[in-house]
Amino acid sequence: MYHELFRAFGPQHWWPGETPLEVIVGAILTQNTAWGNVERAIANLKKARLLSVEGLAGAPPRTLARLVRPSGYFNQKAVKLRAFTDFLRDEYGGSLRRMARERTPALRRKLLAVHGIGPETADSILLYAFGRRVFVVDAYTARIFSRHGCVEARTPYAEIQRYLTERVPRSVRLYNEFHALIVRAGKEFCRKTPHCDACPLKIFYKKYV
DNA sequence: GACCAGGCACATC
DNA sequence: GATGTGCATGGT
Numbered sequence: 001m002y003h004e005l006f007r008a009f010g011p012q013h014w015w016p017g018e019t020p021l022e023v024i025v026g027a028i029l030t031q032n033t034a035w036g037n038v039e040r041a042i043a044n045l046k047k048a049r050l051l052s053v054e055g056l057a058g059a060p061p062r063t064l065a066r067l068v069r070p071s072g073y074f075n076q077k078a079v080k081l082r083a084f085t086d087f088l089r090d091e092y093g094g095s096l097r098r099m100a101r102e103r104t105p106a107l108r109r110k111l112l113a114v115h116g117i118g119p120e121t122a123d124s125i126l127l128y129a130f131g132r133r134v135f136v137v138d139a140y141t142a143r144i145f146s147r148h149g150c151v152e153a154r155t156p157y158a159e160i161q162r163y164l165t166e167r168v169p170r171s172v173r174l175y176n177e178f179h180a181l182i183v184r185a186g187k188e189f190c191r192k193t194p195h196c197d198a199c200p201l202k203i204f205y206k207k208y209v
Numbered sequence: 210g211a212c213c214a215g216g217c218a219c220a221t222c
Numbered sequence: 223g224a225t226g227t228g229c230a231t232g233g234t
Contacts, residue, residue: 031216072231
């Protein structure tokens, strides 16, 4: 499936963010939200010169909420951004470099304890901000692999993740590209109803489903 | 005007 | 532990 997707779409160059902090902010803002709206919110933060650890930590919550408004759930997301900078300050003295020295299992555990960071957001941060070998599962992943008969519908996050890590070669590079391609395919072909004839994965669909 | 989008926390059973 | 609900904007 990976090779079919790569052949069809080519490299996706993920994450679409320039710095680890920008990846983290994007991961929080994109929760159940179209990426285009996240881009507007990030642009607002940049324009206000608040897309920094100090900026996010120091800005009034109402200001943050106003700036991230285009990404939806803006009151909650303002709280979540602040929860992250609080965590970064308390746990690593506000230093992403120090945070980057933490070992993956401990870091994942700590991230999951932060308000607003669940499994997908934690794993996106681990893989795309810190280059850790963690397979990110999202709504598209669940949909595509359940529609291909690999897992049951509504299989829990951890189980889908286990299914994939047991089968996919364990490479950060591959995890990065595969997940990005899954999102690409999900957006274009697997939204409300399957469009299997045009989808690069159609041969798998026809063979197994 | 309905439906959807790269979830998560919280309440309730 | 499973299931339901609120959160909210912008595109199709």
